[in-house]
Amino acid sequence: LRILKKRFGLVTLLLWGPGEEEAARAIAHEVPGSVLAPSSGIARIGALISELRLLVTPDSGPKHIAVMQGIPTVTLFGPTDPIIWNPPEDKHRALYLGLPCSPCRKRECKPNICLTGIQPEDVASEIAGLLADCRENRVEDSM
Numbered sequence: 001l002r003i004l005k006k007r008f009g010l011v012t013l014l015l016w017g018p019g020e021e022e023a024a025r026a027i028a029h030e031v032p033g034s035v036l037a038p039s040s041g042i043a044r045i046g047a048l049i050s051e052l053r054l055l056v057t058p059d060s061g062p063k064h065i066a067v068m069q070g071i072p073t074v075t076l077f078g079p080t081d082p083i084i085w086n087p088p089e090d091k092h093r094a095l096y097l098g099l100p101c102s103p104c105r106k107r108e109c110k111p112n113i114c115l116t117g118i119q120p121e122d123v124a125s126e127i128a129g130l131l132a133d134c135r136e137n138r139v140e141d142s143m
Contacts, residue, residue, distance in 0.1 A: 001031040003124045004056075008131060013037055013052065015045060015062055054130055056123060058115060059085050067092060072134060074126045078114030079104050090133055093126040 004010040012034040016024035021039070028036040037048055046065050049055060054072040057063045059080040066073050072091040075082070081103040082094035095118050096102070102114045 001027065001034055003120055004127065005031070005033055007124060008127060010053070011035060013048065015040070015048065015057075017061075053134070054127065056127065072130050074123060074130060076115055076118050076123070078102055078112065078118075079106050079109065091130065093130055095122055095126060 001012045004012055012031060014024045014028055014034055015037045024036055028034045045062060049062060049066050049071055050069050052071050055062060055066040056074045058076045063073055063075050067087055074093045075086055077094055077096040082096045086092055086094040097114055097117050099114050
């Protein structure tokens with residue numbers, strides 16, 4: 001998250017669901033300038049997502065809400081298959097290590113290397129490409 005602030009000047013909004021508040025608070029505390037979303041139901045999450053420039057997330061409900069709203073996404077895939085679950089449009093990027101154990105469809109796994117093995121620099125690279133594409137499309141749309 002520090003990369004997002006330092007390299008792109010983005011303010012990070014931390015969305016969280018049931019059982020994730022403590023972890024989200026710890027992350028918010030560690031990353032100055034990040035914002036912890038309030039306790040939210042699905043409608044409020046959808047409203048918050050609609051205001052984002054982009055969403056970085058594992059393959060989850062918020063990712064699919066963002067896709068439905070046309071919000072660009074960078075999705076970290078591990079236990080699910082990006083061929084099935086990631087839209088083919090350029091504004092939806094997938095990071096997937098393609099390990100022999102993936103996709104397994106398990107909700108919990110230790111040590112979860114299919115997700116934890118994705119490097120922050122790889123995420124930053126996808127964000128950079130996505131932001132560049134969004135800028136180009138905005139310029140083309142205004143002509």
